[in-house]
Structure formats: C-alpha cells, structure tokens
Amino acid sequence: MTAPLRIGFIPLVDAAALIVAVDRGFTAAEGLDVELVREVSWSNVRDKLNIGLFDAAHLLAPVAIASSLGLGHVKVPIAAPFNLGINGNAITVSPSLHAALIEEIDGDRFDPLTTAKALARVVAIRRKAGAEPLTFGMTFPFSTHNYQLRFWMAAAGVDPDEDVRLVVLPPPYMVDSLANGHVDAFCVGAPWNSVAVDLGIGHILHFVSDILERAAEKVLAVRQVWSDKHPDVVASLVRAAVKGAEFIEQPANLAEVAQILAQPERIGVDADVIQRSLTGRLKTSPDGAVRESGRYLLVGREGAGRPDPVQAAWLYAQMVRWGQTALSPEALKTAMAVFRPDLYDAAVGRVGEGQASAPFSAFAGPAFDPSDLAGYLASFEVGRSAF
Amino acid sequence: MSAEQSPKIVIVDESPVRAAILEDGLREAGFTEIVHIREMQSLLARIYAVDPDIILIDLENPSRDVLEAMFQVSRAVKRPIAMFVDQSDTSSIQASVEAGVSAYIVDGLKKERIKPILDLCVSRFNAFAKLQEELERTKSQLEDRKIIEKAKGILMKVKGLTEDEAYVLLRSTAMREKKKIGEIAQSIITASEMLK
Incomplete structure (x- = not known):
C-alpha cells in the first residue's frame, strides 16, 4: 500500500466512478489506500486540493481550468487524467415558468432553440408588465451549468447578464430555492433535478445533452506537480476509476451501484433516484411524464473517461465569451493542457495509439474550432468577450 | 486601532456560538463594525445591503460558493472582491482553510490591516474546534x-453476579480482547437483544 490518499468529492451522481472505485475495492486492488472526503462547496474542494489537504478531487472541469489559469483564486496548475462524467446536467423550471414557456412554445419542445425563443418571449412579456427578471440558479461561476444556461438562452438573444439574473446556489439548496420562489429555474447535476420533479415543484425542461451532444462535466483532478512526482499513483488511480466506470456501465450492476452511492456518507439520497439518473430514464414532470436518453449521463461508455482537450478549449472559450478572462493563445494552451489523455493512455496501456477527439457538437453556433477561437466567438451576437 | 475608520466586517456563520466567539475576539481587538448573517437565503443581497470590507465565512457552509460569484463583475456586486494574498503567500490560505474559515476581502483594503483580522479568525476558529472536540469527548464518555x-x-441478571463482579468481568474481557470496555459492553447489549 502507498501512503494514504485523501480525495474530496461533492455528493453528486457524477462522482460515481470515483466512489465505486473506492467502495467496490478497485483502488485497494491497485494498492491504494483512499479516504473519500465529502465536501459541501466547490470552493472548499478547490482550496483543499490546491493547498494539499486533498491529493485528488472530483472537480468541476471549468474549475480545474480556472485554477490552472489563476482565475478567481490562486494559480495552481491542475492535471485531469480522467474524465468522471460527460453531460449529466438538466435545466429544471418552476411550474409557473413551465406554463409560461409552454404557452409561448412554437414547435418541438425538446428543441433548445424553440424553448430559448419561448424564453425570450416570456422575458419580453415580463419586462413589459414590469415584473422582476427571471432568476436562474447555477452551481458556480466557473461551472458547466453556468455556461450551458448561458449558451442556451443567448442562442435566442436572451442576454444572461442583462435580461435575467444568474445566481450561484449550492446544489443541495437548489430544490428549496425553487420551491420558495427564490429562483424560477436552475441548471444542476443529478440527482437534484429528479428530486425537484418528485416533490412536484419542478419540470425538467432540457437534458444538457439537448444543448451540447457531449460536454465534459467533472474531472478527477490532481495538482500538476503532484502528478509529476507520483506518476505511478496517478496511473493506479486512473485504472481504478476506469474499473469503477466500467462496473457502473454494466446494467447487471445497476442496483448495487445505486445502493453504494445512496449511502449517507456518499450521496445520501434514495437509491431509486440515483438509479434513474444512471439509466437516463427520468421523470420530467410531476404528472409522471418520463423521458429516456442514452446521452443523459455518460460515465464510462463512448470513451467518456478519456479527457479530451477540445472540451477544455470549449470551456475556456466560454470563460472568454462571458468576460471572465481575455482571449490569449497562451491561456488556451494552458487550458487544453489541463486535460491529460496522455496520462489516461499511459495508465490503461494504450500508449501511442492516439485517439482522435470526438467532434464537438452544439445546437447553436458554428462548428467549434479551437484553432480559431476569435472567429468562433465573433459569430455569437450575445457575449462580452474582450479580444 | 488607528484613527482610520474600522473596516466593516460581515460574519457568515450558521453556528451562533462560533460567530459570537469570533465577534467577541474582533471587538476586543478594536473592530467595532461587525454584522452577523445567519440566514443563507438571498445571501448576496444581504451582503450587498451591508456593503462590508471583509466577509468571513466558515467552510462548513455550502453558501461559500455563493460568495465566489463576487469575484465576477456583475450588477449583484457593488465592489468587487480582491484576492488578499499574493501568489507567494499561500501560508495564510493554508492556515485559514485548516482552521475552517475563509476570508473575502473587498478591493482597496490595505494588506497590513487584513493580517491581524485573519490571524484572529484562525485562532478563534481553532479554539472553537477544540471546545467542540472536548464536548464530543465528554458526550461519548457519558454515553x-x-x-x-x-x-x-445484564450480566448481573443472567449470571447472578454482584455489580462489582460484573464490572470486573467486563474489564478483564476488554483487556484480554484488547478492546475498549464500552465496546465489550455494547456487544453484550447487542447479543442479549438478539437472544431475547
């Protein structure tokens, strides 16, 4: 056994590969002695990873990039050798906003452009009536949820900074905030969308996979210097996570996985709710309507575990688009270098095989090209990029 | 304190005891403008209304992420938050994170005015943690x-022992099994419940 590792996580379903790797003994089989530490905020996870109280962490992909660029906090280069989840978020709206949107929807209600246009009309109607702007909850300034909400509404001309309010809310507070009218909608990961639907206070409007076909969500993050110093431990950790992800993707293991994740010291919600998130078969409305998608959350299948630098580039582009940082070729390079397919390949023994990254596909905007970010960003009407 | 105006400090903490301990410390040190926010709903709006120079928040509080939004330029924030530490000064961050507290400093406050506040925070948080630990220990001893x-x-009833004999049996078993006497006692209770 190596020195004990402390790994931080936030109770969300996309920590599954990590939790299963530890609780099902895959880390121990790799000779790792891992203590999982449940955290309450992304800021805590980031800070404890940065100063070395954690050796590794379940981390929002954009936070890993922001940390490496020194945005919002101290600059600590991060390496992400494993991708813990692709997609997995959903946009949930209150019953009254849902009714207002349905009233305005003209076309396919699963098409994000149609719903975004409906949102634009609802925003205009509210403004005319002198009503307060709609408030959307998301989880962190540097979060996929923030960027996904913005990407969606901006496609129909809704300016996320001018026309609505975006507020940060810790995931466990999302449901309460929707119930008491503090927010009208939110974008969050599993299981919180399902929890809101079960309580009869929310309708799932979109799976994030409607907006982006493939979006890197959480990564297994380590400090770059630590990774350089302990390549064997990183490789073992990646292999254990790969085994955890493979275990999760076996339908026969579903009930056991949901049971493991449901433990109070892990995610701590009903196994049934977790199972729904893992299968992508979600109740989307309090009246019992169900929607199923094979793309809701990808843990191990379709190469989800292998970090894709193009995804990092897209996330960096969002930071630029929304004015969190200025465009610079060096920063883009740094951002892309956070995602480490090389470490993944080395761990699983696929050195030199070289996999092409999956094409980045979104419902709006031009094809994403990391080599021409300025051109890509200039094509969007709404945004506050500085370049 | 110098003739300079006392900086306005907001304490965000759901634990009234810990907040009081911190507030006392700050007042003793001469800081007079202190506001305690215990209600997490609309946290940014509450902070906005107070317009503080420094915000202190405990790390057990999920709402810490809400404060991170203050780094962003937006209408919700009157004055942006600045990092109080240089890249080189990670020891301050380390000490505060280990103590379980985080400080957000509004742009413009001088560095030398921040350090004593932060040090005080760290020592008060550590003192509170120690207090709590003692409380826990006393509680588990009672238990x-x-x-x-x-x-x-149970032993007296089942084996017809006197109280002293029952205790000696518990203690000697614990010593032989290299376990705590409480653990042996618990297994006797569990066993007797199963045999009921």
Whole structure:
C-alpha cells in the first residue's frame, strides 16, 4: 500500500466512478489506500486540493481550468487524467415558468432553440408588465451549468447578464430555492433535478445533452506537480476509476451501484433516484411524464473517461465569451493542457495509439474550432468577450 | 486601532456560538463594525445591503460558493472582491482553510490591516474546534458510562453476579480482547437483544 490518499468529492451522481472505485475495492486492488472526503462547496474542494489537504478531487472541469489559469483564486496548475462524467446536467423550471414557456412554445419542445425563443418571449412579456427578471440558479461561476444556461438562452438573444439574473446556489439548496420562489429555474447535476420533479415543484425542461451532444462535466483532478512526482499513483488511480466506470456501465450492476452511492456518507439520497439518473430514464414532470436518453449521463461508455482537450478549449472559450478572462493563445494552451489523455493512455496501456477527439457538437453556433477561437466567438451576437 | 475608520466586517456563520466567539475576539481587538448573517437565503443581497470590507465565512457552509460569484463583475456586486494574498503567500490560505474559515476581502483594503483580522479568525476558529472536540469527548464518555451500566445489569441478571463482579468481568474481557470496555459492553447489549 502507498501512503494514504485523501480525495474530496461533492455528493453528486457524477462522482460515481470515483466512489465505486473506492467502495467496490478497485483502488485497494491497485494498492491504494483512499479516504473519500465529502465536501459541501466547490470552493472548499478547490482550496483543499490546491493547498494539499486533498491529493485528488472530483472537480468541476471549468474549475480545474480556472485554477490552472489563476482565475478567481490562486494559480495552481491542475492535471485531469480522467474524465468522471460527460453531460449529466438538466435545466429544471418552476411550474409557473413551465406554463409560461409552454404557452409561448412554437414547435418541438425538446428543441433548445424553440424553448430559448419561448424564453425570450416570456422575458419580453415580463419586462413589459414590469415584473422582476427571471432568476436562474447555477452551481458556480466557473461551472458547466453556468455556461450551458448561458449558451442556451443567448442562442435566442436572451442576454444572461442583462435580461435575467444568474445566481450561484449550492446544489443541495437548489430544490428549496425553487420551491420558495427564490429562483424560477436552475441548471444542476443529478440527482437534484429528479428530486425537484418528485416533490412536484419542478419540470425538467432540457437534458444538457439537448444543448451540447457531449460536454465534459467533472474531472478527477490532481495538482500538476503532484502528478509529476507520483506518476505511478496517478496511473493506479486512473485504472481504478476506469474499473469503477466500467462496473457502473454494466446494467447487471445497476442496483448495487445505486445502493453504494445512496449511502449517507456518499450521496445520501434514495437509491431509486440515483438509479434513474444512471439509466437516463427520468421523470420530467410531476404528472409522471418520463423521458429516456442514452446521452443523459455518460460515465464510462463512448470513451467518456478519456479527457479530451477540445472540451477544455470549449470551456475556456466560454470563460472568454462571458468576460471572465481575455482571449490569449497562451491561456488556451494552458487550458487544453489541463486535460491529460496522455496520462489516461499511459495508465490503461494504450500508449501511442492516439485517439482522435470526438467532434464537438452544439445546437447553436458554428462548428467549434479551437484553432480559431476569435472567429468562433465573433459569430455569437450575445457575449462580452474582450479580444 | 488607528484613527482610520474600522473596516466593516460581515460574519457568515450558521453556528451562533462560533460567530459570537469570533465577534467577541474582533471587538476586543478594536473592530467595532461587525454584522452577523445567519440566514443563507438571498445571501448576496444581504451582503450587498451591508456593503462590508471583509466577509468571513466558515467552510462548513455550502453558501461559500455563493460568495465566489463576487469575484465576477456583475450588477449583484457593488465592489468587487480582491484576492488578499499574493501568489507567494499561500501560508495564510493554508492556515485559514485548516482552521475552517475563509476570508473575502473587498478591493482597496490595505494588506497590513487584513493580517491581524485573519490571524484572529484562525485562532478563534481553532479554539472553537477544540471546545467542540472536548464536548464530543465528554458526550461519548457519558454515553459509554450508560452502556456499561446497562451491560452490568445484564450480566448481573443472567449470571447472578454482584455489580462489582460484573464490572470486573467486563474489564478483564476488554483487556484480554484488547478492546475498549464500552465496546465489550455494547456487544453484550447487542447479543442479549438478539437472544431475547
């Protein structure tokens, strides 16, 4: 056994590969002695990873990039050798906003452009009536949820900074905030969308996979210097996570996985709710309507575990688009270098095989090209990029 | 304190005891403008209304992420938050994170005015943690005593022992098995419940 590792996580379903790797003994089989530490905020996870109280962490992909660029906090280069989840978020709206949107929807209600246009009309109607702007909850300034909400509404001309309010809310507070009218909608990961639907206070409007076909969500993050110093431990950790992800993707293991994740010291919600998130078969409305998608959350299948630098580039582009940082070729390079397919390949023994990254596909905007970010960003009407 | 105006400090903490300990410390040190926010709903709006120079928040509080939004330029924030530490000064961050507190400093406050506040925070948080630890220990000792009493009762009844004999049996078993006497007592209670 190596020195004990402390790994931080936030109770969300996309920590599954990590939790299963530890609780099902895959880390121990790799000779790792891992203590999982449940955290309450992304800021805590980031800070404890940065100063070395954690050796590794379940981390929002954009936070890993922001940390490496020194945005919002101290600059600590991060390496992400494993991708813990692709997609997995959903946009949930209150019953009254849902009714207002349905009233305005003209076309396919699963098409994000149609719903975004409906949102634009609802925003205009509210403004005319002198009503307060709609408030959307998301989880962190540097979060996929923030960027996904913005990407969606901006496609129909809704300016996320001018026309609505975006507020940060810790995931466990999302449901309460929707119930008491503090927010009208939110974008969050599993299981919180399902929890809101079960309580009869929310309708799932979109799976994030409607907006982006493939979006890197959480990564297994380590400090770059630590990774350089302990390549064997990183490789073992990646292999254990790969085994955890493979275990999760076996339908026969579903009930056991949901049971493991449901433990109070892990995610701590009903196994049934977790199972729904893992299968992508979600109740989307309090009246019992169900929607199923094979793309809701990808843990191990379709190469989800292998970090894709193009995804990092897209996330960096969002930071630029929304004015969190200025465009610079060096920063883009740094951002892309956070995602480490090389470490993944080395761990699983696929050195030199070289996999092409999956094409980045979104419902709006031009094809994403990391080599021409300025051109890509200039094509969007709404945004506050500085370049 | 110098003639300079006392900086306005907001304490965000759901624990009234810990907040009081911190506030006392700050007042003793001469800081007079202190506001305690205990309600997490609309946290940014509440902070906005107070317009503080420094915000202190405990790390057990999920709302810490809400404060991170203050780094962003937006209408919700009157004055942006600045990092108070240089890249080189990670020891301050380390000490505060380990103590379980985080400080957000509004742009413009001088560095030398921040350090004593931060040091005070760290020492008060550590003191509170120690207090809590002692409380926990006392609690578990009390709990142990209750369990031992109950196990003694079972032994006296089942084996016809006196109270002293029951205790000696518990203690010698614990020593032989290299376990705590409370653990042995608990297993006797569990066993007797199963055999009921």
